[in-house]
Amino acid sequence: MVKKNPLRRLSVALRLTEAYQPAQSPDSMMNAPSLNQFLTDAKASYLKDVKEDPTKAAAWTVVMGNEAGGVWSLSSLERLTESFADLDTLASSIAYAWILSEVDKVLSVPLLPMERADLSLRAENLHALKMAGLSEDALLTLTELADFRPQKFALVDHNRLGPTYDPNAEVVAIIDHHHDEGFYLNANPRTISPCGSSASLVAALLPPEPPAELCTLLLTAVLLDTDGLKPGGKATDVDRSSALFVATKSTISNSIPPLSALSPIDNPDPDALYDAQAIKDLVSTLTLKKTDVSHLGGFDLLRRDYKEYTHPLPWVPSQPAIKVGLSTVPARLKAWGSDGRLEKDAVEWMRRRGLTILGVLTTFRDTKGKMLGKSGKHGKHKREMAWIILQETEMEQISAKGLTIDTLANRLFASLEADTEIEVKKHKKFDVEKSSHLPPKAKVKVYKQGNAQATRKAIAPLVKKTLESTGPSDSTAESGKEGPASKY
Template sequence: MQFRLPLTVVVLATASAFAQVLQDQPHDQEKLIPDATTTLPPPINTGVGHFSQWSRENKRQFLIDWQQGRSSEWTLVQGNEGGDLDSMTAALTWAYHLQHSTQNTPNPIKAIALLQTPIDAIDLRPENKVALRNSLMRSGHSDLLTINELPEDPQTLARDIKGIVIVDHAVPLRKWSNAPILSIFDHHKDQGAGPDAKPRIFETVASCTTLVARQMLDELEALPEEYHLPHELLELILGAIAIDSSGLSDATEEDRKVAQRVLERSNWRKSKLEKKMEELDDDLGKAKKDIDDLGVRDLLRRDWKGDLVNTSSPDTHAVSLGFSSIPYSLEEQIAKTGFKELFDWFAIEAAWTAQVGADISVALNKYTVKSKHGKKKQKIREIVLCVRSDVRIDDDKADALFQTIKDAIEKDESLNAKPWHRVNELGRRQMAWTHDLEDAGRKVIRPIIEAAVAAWT
């Protein structure tokens, strides 16, 4: 009788063999065999810089240790889930420092940066793509560890790892609440998380990377012998500070001091600080605005920040609330949909929030219009609210929650929100407003809505 392996075993074995062949190829690019059923992705350029090579090997070691049951040896350095350049750079910088500053000690630290965005969302922020390319990282980002590459659910992994370091965020996401908080670096408001964390730094600066880089340099210079700081990492740090401080025009004195210290160690040491930071801001700023080709789904997810929020309801202890920040008006976004109609925008929004399991989604749009005289531009902001009933709450509760949030927004005198001009076309548990409070982005709107949700019964 002839023995046959199950099809899945054959496929896996073939795939494994094929992967090994690719790995053994002595080329600068990974070549893929064409498949008529798929669109061939662009070739992946191998990262040639020291920092890329370290990051890739570090990722490899983390996954090996996880597979061997040694997750408890690792510290995860993580930024916020928005995945901007500041958050990513701060996480990468501190992970590199933790490993290298302790490598010659009796208890070396294993640390890895975790980007809390999926790998295919990194390039939705074009400035990330440019900065990583300039720092000689791999084009396919296989030298970075992203949230969708974790081999275990965060809630489970959080119980096993040594702990987490939070950068560019004041509190960990709920799914990481089981992990000890070892350190915090943030340039926003202290919310009391991790009281025993060391270092625990909250300071008003333009870029969180400033705080991380300052601590890194202070500790580096105090070592008996300094470790190697790759120029690619130093240049990544300068880029993050530049774009967050508008080329130092919005910088604090601390941003300037740290940027100067970093510059003096980089390959740009002969450049003038102000000129180099302006150049970086121009380069990255142009890339940041290059998002006209993004569709509605990508616009919703490119800067998505969400988490569970506790409520006062005895039946529904927590709901999932998420925010997106989009630099287009709702009308402009509708024009990007396949049918170019209002219903299609809400269909895309519903598909996205269903995927991430959000009960409440809030799209914060911003755009500019010319004044009546055509000279001065006026900044306009929009709030688009949607509440679902198919995840944690039924129809009646969703209706009540929607009304609670709607009332909170409309009663806030500082916002002075006005109904969107097509409000009569909106469906159940959908609402949109406009307001002209220029600085009322997520940092202002989120606390208003979270307070309403927390008080909902």
């Protein structure tokens, strides 16, 4: 009797590929090159075409994850390098490029939207690559592309190209777990489904016998994004089923109980892997590497895990737009931002990116106490946030058209303070409102965040709603007077 792969049922249920049928038989996969060799060959062939025949290069499908801060300026071909692929983006792009190339026989190459010199900013990525037997030299980064801009993309871990890309570029496929922004409706597949990790959705497209190294890479991403498949946490059934499949095919499969011991084939236990010691050990190692940023200064911390947004302001008569950045930093403010360092590094970063607003979102554990929390980790999980608004760049022009920095600041701060999900209160031990290290007219507030479970995925929509909503706040914006916080 042939064993059923639970992921095949999952793939059909999610309509990932309309009952995915691999172009190659399982036997043909036996002759496929190693994952590292695939990456090396794909990178070399693609760059050869880029150099010798841009027309041929434009036919390649470039699989790219979340590019965060952008890549190219269309007007000057200037590369914007502030983008640092996280592990989900890294694993998803490599895995989907392998599927396209080795299974569907489509010319494809994964691209990490970052400079090669910045690979070291994410130690967890390097550890996952090492576990998968992959060389950093085999990866394609922006450093190797010079001024060439790809024309055909498959997007993973996001579903919209940034505004700095060629607007005529074609998006042929999307696999993502974020909010659907409604673009590229002809992409095939176009899978945008909520779950803990995009790597889980990609794993559902693997053939029955994928490379063990690729399964290891995907497993690390799923585990890190779901806190080790913690029950009641971020993990969905998609994440658990995918993790169960790739774990038993990975290079660490000998370290975990057999699939039959973990879960029945036809009725998989959704939490089967969570208690496996090898999984717990791997999650602990990845988490420690991700949170160890002791070697980084404030400027690198701000750009290490960064997302950027452009928000129109319909409540201002001229209806301008401003740029907002959100940086997630895995260390308390006092550890790296005291004595004016936060203000200096933040202002430098904001000026480089042309930001009007920067939100610095910290996440850390209070290690003063030695008690173990429910998670088995030392210290209570805490979050802080610092917000800086500059009277520079776009604001100087916008101010002459009906908006002042005071109006913008009051609107943002009132919205944050009124929100019942994030539960902020003024940070009395890190007060920089009167800092001498800020430019004139700049506005800043620092909060402690009561709800430590509210991540950037909760903060970003709140900021979007605050800045882009019309309604009661229109009149206060036009008059320059602020209404009560409840209006925001």
